[in-house]
Amino acid sequence: MPNTKTENKIWDVVVIGAGPAGMMAAGRAGERGKKVLLLEKNTNLGKKLLITGGGRCNLTNNKPDNRTLLAKYKGNDQFLFSAFSQFDVTKTLSFFNDNGMATKEENEGRIFPVSDSSQSVLDVLYNYMQKNNVVIHKSTNVRSIEVDKKTGDIVISTASGNTIHTKACVLATGGTSRPETGSTGEGFQWLKKLNHTIVDNNFALVPVALNDDWIKDVAGVKLTDIKLTTFQNNKKQEAYKGKLLFTHVGISGPTVLNMSKDIGELLKYGEVEIKIDLFPNRDNRGLKQDLQNILVAESNKKLKNVLNPLIPASLQTPILNMGNIDGETYSHSVSSEDRVKLVEIMKAIPLHVKGLLGKEKAIVSSGGVDLKEVDFKTMQSRLIPNLYLVGDVLNIDRPSGGYSLQLCWTTGFVAGDNC
Template sequence: MRKSSVQQKKDNKANNHFEVAVLGGGPAGMMAAGRAAELGAKVILLEKNDSLGKKLLITGKGRCNLTHYEFDRVKFAEKFGKNGRFLYGALERFGVRDTLNFFQSRGLNWQVERGNRVFPREGDAENIVQILLGYLQEGRVMILTGSRVIDINLVQEGTEQFKIRFSGGVVSAQKVIICTGGKSYPQTGSSGDGYSWAENLGHTIIEPTPALNPVETSEGWVQEAQGLTLKNVSLQLYQNGRKCDERFGELLFTHFGISGPIVMDMSKSIDNHLRKGKVKLLLDLKPALEFKQLEERIQRDFQDFRGRMLKNSLAKLLPASLIPVIVKLSGIEGEKKVDYITKPERRQLVHLLKELELTPIRLLGFSWAVITSGGVSLKEVNPDTMASRKIKNLYFAGEILDLDGPSGGYNLQECWSTGYLAGEGAAKSLKRI
């Protein structure tokens, strides 16, 4: 039977109207859409890429460090600095334990690895994406990939309806959850589109800057050590002769400078200090040994290597690719026999091993930043529901918020927690019309 044109229009309208529209299909968006649908809402998820979770797939080098094994929400939240308190409500509602239960109940075995990082025991990030897709399908979420959202408009002030214009047309929704992420790794789709929508709707955007970012240094010698990972080293940040920050752990040399967990975690602090003036980094290659202990250790090594050249006598102390670097920086001839190394020369070697200087010039920028610092001002978002305090029925979740944590699973947990809460907040406050 053919439908009348009036009926057809009504049907089209019904088909294009959703109770909840989630914009952005990353971890926060998938969790938000899944939770809203689980509570019975009619949900649409719009994603501009051809598939969901493109960035999620590269997390943890493809293995996905899905959370951090820390059940104390205060301890967890303090890793996000002064803004961390905002997360108390979300972590209370859907914390680390809930995340682990969520994935485990859907067939994922997980394990805690070094530094309390949680990874899938078998499988990888693909399994995480598949579990989230299953969650969306369970709730019959309408998923539209290849659908770039262009803008969001209030149909009329006070009508509580949004019109969402996207590359494939227009849909309307009672509630909108913006989950478009930050600006880091734009090649994965996170190009900061949500900031301008939020701004147009009256929100304040704290300037987005790259965080968890590799650092370019001025020393040319880093290229010789390129690819070398140093474990258990300490990195100290100095400005105007004052020690301002310190990290211990793993560092990687690259062709442009330094990277690896301790550099990434310190990068925000390096950036803040660079804005004020010159910064010096001191790398301690032997943090377990005091200066004197290290000098004695070198003396013992040189006894063992009697008659050999300096360049062939540092293998017990340094990885092969760093030996020529340290010898060159010491100013001592590499061919000099260790028997003839003077006390000042030995002290110079100790100094280099304990205080190897690196001069940061800049962070590598959004293209290589793991996360974006800044975003939608937290003052304008209700931490118990993720609802906007400016626009009724608007919600935010994930990296678009002014929240950034260190590496180690903190940032994905922020997405799971805020996404879940936003989905729940939106669905529970629906007016059934």
């Protein structure tokens, strides 16, 4: 058993977890002159931050109007408005820009560093903490959090046997997505012991695995400006427009991630089918005419050699196979029946869902602390004075596109501003 060692120093603030919310909270508290200690279980800071956005870090979404922005958080806007009124997208961009990191806007309002590197974001946060005298202890595993009933201090015990006393604690341990980055959910266990209600954790943004054998042959293919529609028992459920990426086992990409939670709910009740519409802005009649024009113009070529204007090359064989259409047929000999089938498939390529990939592939996890138990004016627990809850610890669903990190910047800053 390790020897127990109690630090004589009482910190103003201890932040547990060096993810984006934790580092923002630590830096802001230090900026206010607080004596701040940041505890991180990994050997390096921001391990999960560095893999976001494919390593490019989609740090927010350019929606300066809070009502428009908060509508993306699916019914949680009544909780979040107070926090976002203190630190919104505009202030987030100013924070990073003023600290020397240029940003750029891409499709659908997604904001990235000009460097296209998550390291740039981490550098800003690290320098912010250093400038404000935050003490950082890495490779430190916290074992428990308790409240000293005599003093009201929060007492943190580490796996090495140390005991740390602090006037305030910011819990930024994340959810349970991507556990290899350190998000293993122990914060929820500590909070349960402090009588907080924890909504069961599931994985909000995950890729989808498919049963279709042909998928592995098109891994890496990207589709843009498509529509994905879910079906159950041959009944239409929801439709989503956007982008898709084929993987070796299924599909991913922003649109797929955003629909994954709804797919997970449907899977509880039976099999789920997804249909891809390659031309959501073109009806069957117009698409049939486009195909006919190509067949006439290329009448002496084989069907398999003339479809590039309509279908990505790697998808042509699977699509022809789905309709039992012979690609060796010359364009002038393609039957009316085959033309109709080809158009119907292009408007509704069937995908058969096997399931959702697990927490090891999740971008964020839903579930967490019941929002009614948090004061969003300060991010303080309503049950435990001087305990602040930020980022993925909170039970808030959000889509991909920078909204998850914006939640971290906002809640982290507000906690750091009030603790």
